[in-house]
Amino acid sequence: MLAAEDLAQYRYPLYRTSNYPRLRYMGSKYRVVPYLAHVLSDIPFDTALDAFSGSGVVGYALKEMGKQVTTNDFLNWPATVARAIIENPGVTLTMDDVETILSPTVDGRDFIRRTFTGLYFPDEDHAFLDSAWSHIDQLPVYKRDIAIAALCLAAARKQPRGVFTVTSFRYDDGRRQLRMSLRDLFLEAVAEYNAAVFDNGRDNRALCQDVMTLDPYGYDLVYFDPPYAPPSDDADYIKRYHFLEGLSVYWRGLTIMEDTKTKKITKRYTPFAYKTRVRQALRELFSRFRKSTIVLSYSTNSVPDEHELYEILKGEKAEVEVYSVPHTYTFGTHEAAERRRVSELIFVAR
Ligand SMILES: C[S@@+](CC[C@H](N)C(=O)[O-])C[C@H]1O[C@@H](n2cnc3c(N)ncnc32)[C@H](O)[C@@H]1O
Structure with missing residues (x-):
């Protein structure tokens, strides 16, 4: 195994990735990207799949390369972010588009105001989200995706810790965003997404499917960053981000669990988040994508451990290398404090 120090000497030129609109996303690899980019630079490949894209930062770095x-990603919110800045070949929101989104509602819809009164945000913020959505429904693809991604980023930034598991402000971390209107946060987020849009001259795509239903052929390299199955705790993205997932589709087709205080939507099952299912799921995943070079991010406090994971990959691929990178999680929970001492691994299997 290569030690972190061996990798630390390399510098990945973080031109755009350093400006990537920053989402506090559980398990995001912002800090790992430089190491990952170095590991990838030694591998010949032209087509790549980021199969669990989350915040989209790794797919974005691949686009930059x-x-x-x-x-x-099987969640709509991450898939929308990816469409906005990875699939999108260069479309941005103009000042006119933004003025339209900020103008009075076209249809008087009030689903968000009615459903979330007293939770998360003041009424005027909820009204802004309803009204903005009445215009977003009229926008063409990519403009629509940037607008939705920006609404979600605005809402995430105004929520303490960026998660929607509690409805009262348990603490105020002093960030100016907590005191700004969602409208103003939206304007900032649009500027950030617009600045992040670029064309790399390739035909990039953003899909929204269960990974096991993807056509596994046609990728020289696949990058897997599944949710970790931690020894305790859970890796439930819906529990934390239900409001953003709902907002990304205006809750259409989603079921709100009315008996929950947080008004969350139903959980999305994934075998990767469960200690009892994860081994079989990883075996199946590696087998399905065995024709591609497999690059896998994994954390040393997950199940299965790195030795078992190595053996599972060895079952499909002739050569498996493991790199260790220093990693600090951005997720500020008590459990995450434990995880900060844990290292992040990159497996490369060919
Ligand atoms: C650890 S996060 C990925 C983080 C990402 N690499 C980043 O840097 O932000 C795992 C992602 O996998 C997605 N996911 C979980 N199970 C999935 C499945 N069965 N199919 C597709 N996506 C899945 C989750 O929605 C989550 O966004």
Whole structure:
């Protein structure tokens, strides 16, 4: 195994990735990207799949490297972010588009105001989200995706710790965003997403499917960053981000669990988050994508441990290398304080 120090000497030129609109996303690899980019620079490949894209930062870095990128996430919010800045070949929101989104509602819809009164945000913020959505429904693809991604980023930034598990402000971390209107936060987020849009001359795509239903062929390299199955705790993205997932589709087709205080939507099952299912799921995943070079991010406090994971990969691939990178989680829970001492691994299997 290569030690962190061996990798630390390399510098990945973080031109755009350093400006990537920053989402506090559980398990995001912002800090790992430089190491990952170095590991990837030694591997010949042209087409790549980021199969669990989350915040989208890895897919975005691959796009920056000039690769033909396909991203995938089974949640709509991450898939919308990926469409906005990875699939999107250069469309931005103009001042006119933004003025339209900020103008009075076209249809008087009030689902968000009615449903979330007294939770998360003041009424005027909820009214802004309803009204903005009445215009977003009229926008063409990519403009629509940037607008939705910006609404979600605005809402995430105004929520303490960026998660929607509690409805009262348990603490105020002093960030100015907590005191700004969602409208103003939206304007900032649009500027950030617009600045992040670029064309790498390739035909990039953002998918929204269960990873096990993807066509596994046609990728030189696949990057897997599944949710970790921690020894305790859970890796439930819906529990934390239900409001953003709902907002990304205006709750259409989603079921709100009315008996929950947080008004969350129903959980999305994934075998990767469960200690009892994760081994079988990883075996199946590696087998399905065995024709591609497999690059996998994994954390040393997950189940299965790195030795078992190595053996599972060895079952499909002739050569498996493991790199260790220093990693600090951005997720500020008590459990995450434990995880900060844990290292992040990159497996490369060919
Ligand atoms: C650890 S996060 C990925 C983080 C990402 N690499 C980043 O840097 O932000 C795992 C992601 O996998 C997605 N996911 C979980 N199970 C999935 C499945 N069965 N199919 C597709 N996506 C899944 C989750 O929605 C989550 O966004």
